[in-house]
Amino acid sequence: MNTELLGVIGIFLLTIVLAIPLGKYIAKVYLGDKTLLDPIFNPIEKFIFKISSINSAEEMNWKQHLKALLSINMVWFFLCFFVLLFQGSLPLNPDNNPSMTPDLAFNTAISFLVNCNLQHYSGESGVSYLSQIVLMFLQFVSAGIGMAAAAMIFTAMKERTTEQLGNFYNYFIKSCTRILLPLSAIVAIVLVFSGTPMTFEGKDAITTLQGDHVEVSRGPAAAFIAIKHIGTNGGGFFGANSAHPLENPTYLTNGVELWAQMIIPFAMIFALGFYLNKRRLSNIIFGVMTVGFLLLVVPTVMSEINGNPAIEKMGIAQTTGSMEGKEVRFGPAMSGFWSIATTVISTGSVNSMHDSSMPISGAMQLLSMMVNAFYGGCGVGILNYYIFIILAVFISGLMVGRTPEFLGKKIEAREVKIAAFIAILHPLLILSGTALASYFAAHDTAMGYWFNGNATGWLNNPGNHGFSEMLYEYTSSAANNGSGFEGLGDNNPFWNITTGIVLLLSRFIPIIGPLAIAGLLAGKKYIPESAGTLKTDTSIFGIMTFAVIAIIAALSFFPALALGPLAEYFGM
């Protein structure tokens, strides 16, 4: 047990330690400072800008940033949608996998576009290699989009009074070339050497010792799996995701994949401190997030290590902890830790089946995505946290008797309106989605086109666990996470389309909101700090932000959690 825990703690600490220099590097990239990698990337970027005739020095205001961001995403959506729709007849399909149905293609295209990777298909049989490559492209650019949006917010926070917030394409391309690409290359190399396939050939056949004939799926997996984690995408190359022996062969690759999904979200927070030259601010933010993360991780790891009390009651010893749905090479501690890391960070890749986690772990996994503001996805994590900072600044500003200010800018009705709207959106999407599905399930409605049969048919478990499955699916969509509780029949028009809509709204509105707030604030008059100003880089303000997150994000889900995992927990 102890070595298991040491492994977990070691990876966590190592990631933090490495995130600090990486954060410094990221800040340099966005500031346009010289880095060691300039000789390699300058010509590449110059070439990209030239062929796409982009003037990367042109300053944009926040509306232009948004326009660029949204329009480029639309192009990618259609590209991906049509490839998936016609993949059966397109090249690079050695296993002759069929084309996707329109609703599945819609869901898959959106879910990769929004950095979620919900995957209502299985990689081995559901997509061609061409599709995998297009999806991999989206894994890069969707991460780059999030980081570019964060970079604009950094600039808006740094500048005193300006409309000029840098160039979107410049931030975006540099995020991809200088940050995502090199890191992915490192991870891919480790994976290739550990046995992950990287080939365009089709299935291989083996005969096992028992004499069974087995067809083993292959493909350009190593590259895909690297960016899946570096870009906090989480979409598996194979159906079983990182529990698959070729996708995550060893304890080492498991550590590297875990590191890879945490490193950029961690580093982005430190990058903020380096970028603004406010290290204290980023340390406080990181501290609050870490406290939140630990509060989610510790109960999970404990409950997994302690095993299933129901089995305990049968008088069976569980020396290895709860092992249902887990890989022997990872064990309960590492699997429990991963399940929270992947839900907190919006990766959504899994190395164990969350459906089989203990109820407390299930509650924590859900809560991680419901909060959706600790660390978070590539770039967007800090955007989500930014909303809570605005709300915390507003309430605590009033509490100290001064019109609220954040980094020298007044927070007024307009900003509060946007922030409040974004804060409502998350529970709205999750709860109304789940309510819809529960309604049909409760009345066992015949679904017609939407689902083959009656609504309860999509549940593999009745009762509280079935409720958790539905709640998890919408939570995972709204958090752009992409992990599944599984056990839910989700490849059908009802789930593909409803979660697709949730995905779309929960990706772009929470990007538009913070960008708008930051842009509006950047244009405001700068107010110098005085003794009456509330400092936001103090631990007391950190506590305030944490309280706001806990009350807004966590409390609104309390009744839903009570009916799902909490009911299961108390019922055990």
Add this chain to the structure above:
Amino acid sequence: MTTNKSTSLFESKQVKEALAQSFVKLNPKMMIKNPVMFTVEIGTAIMFAVCISILMGANDQGSFIYNLIVFLILLATLLFANFAEAIAEARGKAQADSLRKTREETSVKKVKSEMSDVSVHNLQTSHFLHLTSSQLKKGDVFVCEAGDLIAADGEIIEGLATIDESAITGESAPVIREAGGDKSSVTGGTKVLSDKIKVKVTSEPGESFLDKMIALVEGASRQKTPNEIALTILLAAFTLIFVIVCVTLKPFADYANAPITIAAFIALFVCLIPTTIGGLLSAIGIAGMDRALRANVITKSGKAVETAGDIDVLLLDKTGTITIGNRKATNFYPTKGISFDDFVKSAVLSSLADDTPEGKSIIELSKMLDVSSKMQSDISHFTDNILHTIKFTAETRTSGVVLKDGTNIRKGAQDAAKNIAQQAGNAFPEDTAQHVITISSNGGTPLVVIKNNEVQGVIELQDIIKTGMKERFERLRRMGIKTVMVTGDNPLTAKFIAEAAGVDDFIAEAKPEDKMNYIRKEQAEGRLVAMMGDGTNDAPALAQANVGVAMNSGTQAAKEAGNMVDLDNDPTKLIEIVEIGKQLLMTRGTLTTFSIANDVAKYFAIVPALFITAIPALQGLNIMQLHSPESAILSAVIFNAIIIPILIPLALKGVDYRPIGASAILKRNLLIYGLGGLIVPFIGIKVIDLLVALFM
């Protein structure tokens, strides 16, 4: 008015009025202005319908009594919130009424418009129209004589009068107001004690500052301030989140086969939405205005009070604000060879006929010194001996006396005295010249005394800084406010006084446009500036400043330009105003935090109660061990209702402001209202549940 300030928070007359108003305010048209409480009203209406339907025979919603109790508690919640607003209004109204008493109808001698150019002393009864004050219009001219009440706010256009303003300020000492200059403004309801003045009405009936303030306090024309709007949005958002939570709970419960009664749904909803702050929000705003009025400050808008809390820079005139109006003698420095007593004697003689405050202060100082007692007789002796006095003139720049024995004593500025001495062939003594320099560099004014053309010594005059100013500036500094002294003095003197008084910066040799430029400069750097002023030439700066406080005694132009008027003419009033502004925001912030923190306990009371029958396992969430689902729900709604009246005194008085720095205040308030808000309802709900269980 000072005497009219009610000391108790709840006076029976006000309470009665507020109780009646609580019911009037149930009108949905009035309620909709407050989105949080409006949703409670909808909930209450639904509960009423449920009660009716049970009477009609519905049997799936629990007992009639239980539903009726829930309905009554919700109604009480609404009434409590309305009462909070109504009592704040009633208090404001009482305050306004005492001001309005000064507005009672008085007869007025209006000058016929064709006669308005006739001098005040030549006007005769036939030139007047006898009207009542309410008939006066802006621009009308009326005349007041000794004993008359001034009928309306106006500006003296001719004459001078002593006026008793105690009706407004509570200050009994009469003040002088005269045409022209900065003291030309008169207020309706004050009384002329002597002389005769011609006054031009400056506002339409019902539109004077006082009328505006009364309307603001009474809530009729109260507009929400920017922060209040932002907070209302946030509270509406919280309400919306819980609408979502409660509406979606229905299909969840259906799926879990856990039927939830309408009463439970509405109870959960009402408990979760921020009713505490929602119910008290407008009361807090009105109480803030009311506190300003109690401080004898008339504000033109609620926004001005709120802005005052944000002030970064405060401009203060030196004279009258930082220093008492005039310089005072502080030291005598005799020239070598002249005895101290002789010098003081000469100094006193030279000042006997000097009516200026400086002259008087020399005599006062001599009395305070040891020499006084034996000099008293001498002085009277001298007084008898005075042949004639020499008044100060611009040419000689000295003043003094000539005694019967021919002794000629003068005092004056150094260069004037030097001239006299040197013309008579006497040298200006070295040591006195040295004293002159020392005094000047210490921010004082030297006055040289010469007797029969010989220098006797030098008197030091100093600006006297009002007592307690240093502490006040220190307090302002800790609040994060920079103080700036504005003075006509030269930079050296200004610097000395600025340091002695403890202000952060000063504008020396200030011309009116200098103030303006300073304000603009600070504003360009993003700071909010407040200033007080009274003169017409202050008007542009008062208008430019974010908070401009005009003295009531000031000119009409100044009052128009500023956004507040101080009835007491007290230049340090801004400190109070700033604190009122801060208290206003703090009270809103802390009660919001308290209200939202309460939700945790309410969740733990209601959520298990909703599901326990269907999912007995959830008994584990009932950490307060409440008696039964019904008692849990009742306890939560009762707590939710009674917390509003419990907090009314806090809403009216405001949260204490202490200048201990923003982070320290946040820590303190988070501990009291955040942590308190978390813990108190757990205890409160449990206690109520124990009581409720007795009846079940």
